[in-house]
Amino acid sequence: MIQELKSSLHSKFKIKDLGNLKYFLGIEVLRSKTGILLNQRKYALELISDSRLSGAKPVNTPLKANVKLTSVDYDEHAGITNDPPYQDVTAYQRLIGRLLYLTITRPDISFVVQVLSQFTQFPKMSHWDAALRLVRYIKKCPSQGLLISSNSSTTLQAYCDSDWAACPNTRRFVTGYVIKLRQSLISWKSKKQQTVSRSSAEVEYRSMATAVSEIVWLLGLLKDLYGHDPI
Incomplete structure (x- = not known):
């Protein structure tokens, strides 16, 4: 079927078969008997280098424990805080944009990037420091990615959770979920x-x-792919 599709496309316009996919839009594709590994190692290393953190010490967590980033200067425990605005707004927006693209294969940084992306219009020094800490966390394991298992099972597993009144500004809650196709996070x-x-x-x-x-x-998508209702 693959060869028939290639021949059909080639009959309409000229195409070139480059073989198995290895690298595409910053995503590296590594194949083995256990499955396909997707990572953005080269992209992550370029991000670390451009942030001038190649010689920085890696950290074990993407965000400090019990840290509540906010856009206001008042701390009800310590009073008025000294958190000046970050002057280079464009640099902050550029860094957050690159971190957003990295979440394609790094779900472990999704929460922190979601938090930092709320301050792209008026970032403060605390937000910039948190973004640089996230880059140092990525530096600890830049090749980490997603393993798409070769197991053909269509069993879905889902986990969800929420944090009530997590946002200190609006008191809205943050919700999150992960869905796995057998052993593969999709x-x-x-x-x-x-x-x-x-x-x-x-x-x-x-x-x-x-x-x-x-x-x-996802169940509708799997039904279209497999031609029957998934388990």
């Missing part, structure tokens, strides 16, 4: 919702509804 999201929930139970139900919506879409 869909994930970390997003601040548009509504304010008045109870933690309501937050959990909303998070579950978001994950179920994604599952329904």
Whole structure:
């Protein structure tokens, strides 16, 4: 079927067969008997170099524990904080944009990138420092990526969770989910919702509804690919 498709396309316009995919738009494709590994090692190393952190010490976590980044200068525990605006807004926006592209194969940084992307219009020094810390976290293992298992099972597994009133500015909750096709991670999201929930139970139900919506879409996609209802 693959050869027939190539011949059909070649009959309409000239194409060139480059063989198995190895590198595309910053994503490296490595094949083995266990499956296909997708990573952005070259892209991550360029990001580290451009951030001038090649000689920096790596860190073990993408964000400091119990840190609540905010756009206001008031801290109810310590009073007025000294957090001046970051002057080079364009540099901050460029760095966040590159980190967003890196989340294609790095779901472990999705939450932090989601938080930092909220301050692209008026970033502060604390936001810039947090972004540089994230780059240092990436430096610890730049070749980390996603393994798409060769197992052909169509069993879906989903996990979802939420953080009630996580945003210190709006008190909106942050919801997140991951969906696996047997052993392969195929869909994930970390997003601040548009509504304010008045109870933690309501937050959990909303998070579950978001994950179920994604599952329904994936089930329809798998049905089109396999020609029957997936398990």
